[in-house]
Amino acid sequence: MTKSNFGLAMLVATGLAAGCFNTKNVQSGGLKCAPGGVCPDGFSCGPDNLCYRNGTDGGIACTPPTDLPPGDLCDPVCQSGCPANQRCQQVVDPLGNYSLGCETPPTGTPLDVFKPCDTGNDLCKPGLLCVEPPLGSTGCVAQCYRYCRQNSDCPANSRCALSIVIGGQPSMPICAPPAVTCNPALQTAVLACSPSLTGSTCYVFSKEFPDETMCDCAGTIAAGLACTDMHSCVAGYECTGGKCQKVCLLQAGGLACPGGQTCASLNGSTKYGTCL
Secondary structure, rough: HHHHHHHHHHHHHOOOOOOOOOOOOOOOOOOOEEEOOOOOOOOEEEEEEEEEEEEOOOOOOOOOOOOOOOOOOOOOOOOOOOOOOOEEEEEEOOOOOEEEEOOOOOOOOOOOOOOOOOOOOOEOOOOOOOOOOOOOEEEEEEEEEEEEEOHHHHHOOOOOOEEEEEEOOOOOHHHHHHOOOOOOOHHOOOOOHOOOOOOOEEEEEOOOOOOOOEEOOOEEEOOOOEEEHHHOOOOOEEEEEOOEEEEEEEEOOOOOOOOOOOEEEEOOOOOOEEEO
């Protein structure tokens, strides 16, 4: 261990009593957590008791952007640009406009990704945001979602595929629930979603990943009615062509469509379609 690394390790071991220091060249996963899960500014303690840079999993490098929009003081993905003991978070003004700024987290036990949370007292770890479930959905509560710019910023099997709308404007993307193997056509066989933290209903993952599936909150829009979001329909249906259509399987022997309808590929999928 070099002298500089030894000095850094001592700072971590003493709970950062010496205050903030430059962590730009600190390797993600290269330091042990101090007692109580304490890590340097911009890092969080992982399940292996090593400090990982916020916004990364398994030591994936996180590079902050060099061109933050005007008014944004920090980067929420890498958790860079804030003093020690603060986190980079979305800040909303009284008019509903948002920017990125530094704030002191509330007192309490930090919550990991996809854990239930309270939007009025956001205890999600730095790099995460407490997000309410979609309006009109059922079977979900507010949960901690990770900020992201690309898929590699997300947990295993997840994608940087969700957007948040604040004050009518899209803000920083967040990681979608992870892809799982389930059957969006036969909801009675969805055992994979019964223990899921992100919802108990199986849907096709997204328009960009139509051959994958995920567990999500249950939509409430009935068959044949108008819709806009893929997962806004009731279980066994997906929103396509502006209305909720029954999901079918394209493979031989898959779930057949009602008489007079055919199973047409959903967003170019080779596995899933909707009855038209």
